[in-house]
Amino acid sequence: MNQAFYEISKVSNFFSPQKIVLGQDAVKEVGDEVKSLNGSKAIIVTDPGIVSAGYVKLVEDALHAAKIEVGSFDRVEPEPPARIVGECVKMIREGKYDVVIGLGGGSSLDIAKGAAIMANNPGTIADYAGIDKVPRAGLPKILIPTTAGTGSETSRSLIVTDERDNTKKSIASSFGIADVAILDPLLTLSMPPQVTANTGMDALVHAIESYVSATTTPFAEILAIEAISLIAHNLPLAYSKGSNVIARYNMLLAASIAGLAFASSRLGIVHGLAYVIDTEYHLPHGRANAIMLPHVMNFNKTGNLRKFAKIAEAMGENVEGLSMYKAAEKSVEAVENLLNALQIPFKLSQYGISRDDLPKLVEGGMKQARLFIPNPRDVTPEDLKSIYERAF
Numbered sequence: 001m002n003q004a005f006y007e008i009s010k011v012s013n014f015f016s017p018q019k020i021v022l023g024q025d026a027v028k029e030v031g032d033e034v035k036s037l038n039g040s041k042a043i044i045v046t047d048p049g050i051v052s053a054g055y056v057k058l059v060e061d062a063l064h065a066a067k068i069e070v071g072s073f074d075r076v077e078p079e080p081p082a083r084i085v086g087e088c089v090k091m092i093r094e095g096k097y098d099v100v101i102g103l104g105g106g107s108s109l110d111i112a113k114g115a116a117i118m119a120n121n122p123g124t125i126a127d128y129a130g131i132d133k134v135p136r137a138g139l140p141k142i143l144i145p146t147t148a149g150t151g152s153e154t155s156r157s158l159i160v161t162d163e164r165d166n167t168k169k170s171i172a173s174s175f176g177i178a179d180v181a182i183l184d185p186l187l188t189l190s191m192p193p194q195v196t197a198n199t200g201m202d203a204l205v206h207a208i209e210s211y212v213s214a215t216t217t218p219f220a221e222i223l224a225i226e227a228i229s230l231i232a233h234n235l236p237l238a239y240s241k242g243s244n245v246i247a248r249y250n251m252l253l254a255a256s257i258a259g260l261a262f263a264s265s266r267l268g269i270v271h272g273l274a275y276v277i278d279t280e281y282h283l284p285h286g287r288a289n290a291i292m293l294p295h296v297m298n299f300n301k302t303g304n305l306r307k308f309a310k311i312a313e314a315m316g317e318n319v320e321g322l323s324m325y326k327a328a329e330k331s332v333e334a335v336e337n338l339l340n341a342l343q344i345p346f347k348l349s350q351y352g353i354s355r356d357d358l359p360k361l362v363e364g365g366m367k368q369a370r371l372f373i374p375n376p377r378d379v380t381p382e383d384l385k386s387i388y389e390r391a392f
């Protein structure tokens with residue numbers, strides 16, 4: 001079943017970093033990349049785990065070798081609140097840094113993006129929630145992921161928790177795109193199996209949501225279907241044998257092209273329904289997405305049977321001779337098999353979440369209505385309730 005046509009012909013945009021450096025030891029290029037951005041003093045934005053893994057030292061050494069001055073901000077927290085951006089900006093201004101280097105998982109990369117933006121803009125980062133609300137370009141930024149999932153290194157959005165109403169806010173702006181993304185699979189080898197599984201599933205959700213998005217673009221479709229296939233074929237191995245560089249390389253590539261895809265297509269209600277779960281119950285973002293994915297696919301599949309059938313095929317299912325409907329159903333089965341292989345339970349009750357919380361979940365899901373527009377199927381509050389109910 002080859003791609004025979006792309007679904008839209010209206011004007012669409014494709015966004016990407018100016019440069020992507022990919023491969024083993026790519027991190028050693030960071031000094032030259034700072035110079036190519038006319039930088040002389042770089043700040044590394046990261047978290048304490050990355051410092052103890054020795055990756056900060058690796059980047060510092062590469063920068064010193066290129067005679068770049070360097071400092072580090074290592075106070076990024078998981079699911080970071082907007083205030084961390086403010087703290088980082090203070091350090092950037094006081095130290096007169098001219099290039100921001102994000103190093104770590106999605107949280108570190110997002111804080112790096114936010115801080116680079118806010119170094120040249122007034123207010124707080126949460127004031128710019130929405131699409132293209134940031135008035136001025138920030139400092140140049142280089143993003144170096146140590147997980148394969150978030151896609152932050154290639155996307156134009158960042159997510160922070162707005163402490164004012166305890167909700168996740170998404171800031172999508174061309175000023176959020178990396179100048180340079182450095183993808184070095186050796187920096188992802190130390191991810192433990194659970195983190196590999198959670199972040200890898202986040203990437204799969206990005207790819208699937210981009211592919212079936214009602215606002216998808218041809219570029220997003222091309223990249224997303226390839227990412228789906230790469231993840232289905234490499235994530236079980238990266239999870240089972242973390243030292244396998246080829247599996248890690250392919251996962252890093254997949255997560256990054258899924259990031260390019262959703263930068264152009266936008267995401268759907270898997271993210272919408274998962275945000276309330278990760279915020280309320282403090283589950284990792286990728287895990288919350290993984291739990292909701294099969295339930296949302298079940299709901300969404302009638303919105304684009306052809307594409308869900310193609311997802312099944314990309315994930316290695318045999319759909320020969322099946323009706324379009326049966327083939328589409330196979331995509332849900334393929335995702336459930338993958339989740340079982342990664343030992344990720346996908347029932348909310350298995351995470352101690354009570355059915356009594358349903359109204360709170362539905363209310364939280366409704367706050368993400370911006371994600372209903374790209375979703376391939378229209379959504380009502382009753383629909384949200386029945387998807388959550390089936391997830392118990």
Ligand SMILES: [Fe+2]
Nearest residue numbers: 150202206285
């Ligand atoms: Fe995500």
